[in-house]
Amino acid sequence: MSATKSGYRGLLTREFLLWAVVSLASKAPVAMTPLALVFLSRESPGGYTLGATLASVYVLGEVVGAPLLGTRLSRGRLRGQLSAGLLVGALAFGALPVAHSAPAPVLLVLAFVAGAAPAACPGGIRSVLTRMVADDMVPRALSAEATLTQIVWAAAPGLVVLLALQVHPGAPLVLGALLAATASLLVFRLPEPQHREPTERAAATTTRTLLSGWPVYLTSAAAMAMLATAELVLPALLEDRQLSVSWSGPLLAGFALASAVGAFCYGLRTWPGSVRTQSLVFLAVTATCVSLITLLPGLPGIAVALLLAGVFQSGVMVTRNLSLRERLPEPAHAAAYSVMYAVQGLGYSLTATLTAVALDLASPSAAILGGVTITLLITVVSAIAERGSGHPPTTAEPLALADADDGP
Template structure:
């Protein structure tokens, strides 16, 4: 799969371009503290960046479906990087309000690389088996961004300054986006036109898609609660490294799970795999209810991490099946927003329950149980009809999905 034309460039460019998602929140907090601001203000600015980035995803996805990827990726990347470069220069002179405006604008202009890459796979890899492998590897590597990104931002801020960390964040994001946007598949990509008799062409919010996205908020909730639980574990056992080690073990499990899942094709439908993997995702979190020690906890979070990749990959496949032609990028953006919204809620609620050990450990399982319950009740893929979703590059032969 990696030896196929354009694949390594698109995957590497997307991962590079999305590295600021892991770097920016840490760099923003460190810059705020370095300029005399409080940690509360830094946390607020960091949360605002993530919220603005998530909420703007569907709009940018819709624009990609209408005007193509290059027309969206390049302008947003230039604005996004320019705002990060402007923050350490103009931020201190305008006070908290001006810094808040810059950070919010930077979040709003985050390039929609993740949704764009998922929309490209069918045109880059005509073989369903290779598409399956690409989606699994793509999904499995996303979690590593949130391991490498914070470490890189912290190292740059410590060795040089938070301003340097922000500058590198801007440069990395811009370079990665340019690599993707100038690739031939991205330049040529256009969504498939709606079929003449497709009455659902203008309707994205079908009951099945709403149920699917609703279930994914539970998946995001579990991830957000994990991050806070890791801090609770670090304080309880007086081991600061646990706050980073537990999320890193979870992300490593996701990466390994993606490699295993993508190495073979599966006879069952994506919807069936989504249900089974969601049940396994829940089972993994139940191990935390016994309040394990540091070593056991580190090993335990690998299991739900491994099934996270399968859940998300199958959710993308189900979304593609349920989405009207010409709306795939927007649908993928809503999927990303659903997970991000759940993650924010899980983080907020876990923070309020941080002093209750059992409740804090139970929250990831609660989010996973919510996701599985909705999937069982709604079965979002049972009424789906497979259809081609993407326009192939010029000269390429269309294939049925």
């Protein structure tokens, strides 16, 4: 491997710093909202049950909204579409604490809208980033994005708890509304992404083109499934080993921070092998580290395994984005990132359900090992599919485009 000359210094432009502010303002509400909904409802008649239901509906909104809205993102109007989604999301975030005493169906609708309306933003904003920088800087830019994401997710739980308990139960959602509204205004300051080739026709990408990236989506879902298994089984594992469940928070925060460090380190160098190979290696190593959670003794053993898993998990995140970028033509990137975002959420949600069943039938350690095994099997299927599909299209190849309502 070889060190790059400029490191991250090449990213330190006014445009990138503005992009980072927009990204932070749009990601923070997403990271805060599920837990914020639990705290909003904890003192209501519905209690924690209503809070968990609202959080589930919010995630469902993301899963539905990301592909539905993401596939309709179009060049020339992308900033306006992202801004509209963020603004509607901000209104829904702000309405939730105001209507906290309303009937449950009202709250469920607001939670769904809050998740669905801005769900295309992660993919759209990532697409803006990759068009802002030169091709040789894209891996570093995506590493910087992953670092920012993990820092946000590490800080969000503590911020929600502080605001909900010290200020007001609805304060985290109000902050989320303000941040989303700020992002909806600042997004117009970003450059409107344009095609590399002026002869390309700006239109919505066909369904067939998007679906051709399914091996990458599948691996991404597998990675999120493994992460969900580790996160959701961790409290039960601590209790099973007669350790305080309160350690769950610090351990998961450490995992997120380790992921931020791993993403930052990935962008420092050019690594050998294709991004597809790198992704499979990172995923296998992450699976091994997650398995160590069940084998290493005591709290220090669990902490070491989670920290190592976090470092390599970030490599999976970055290389999956790079793989999707290589596999699909450039006009499909914004939509494809949104589809992958939805698939990851679906993988996490399905794993949460399966984990609950597994914990009723087996020990926490067995549940984690079962999740890792399923992840590795999915990874093998995805690797075979990627290898057998031939050379992926590049951004330089022509793309047959159709309107959003066209079939494959």
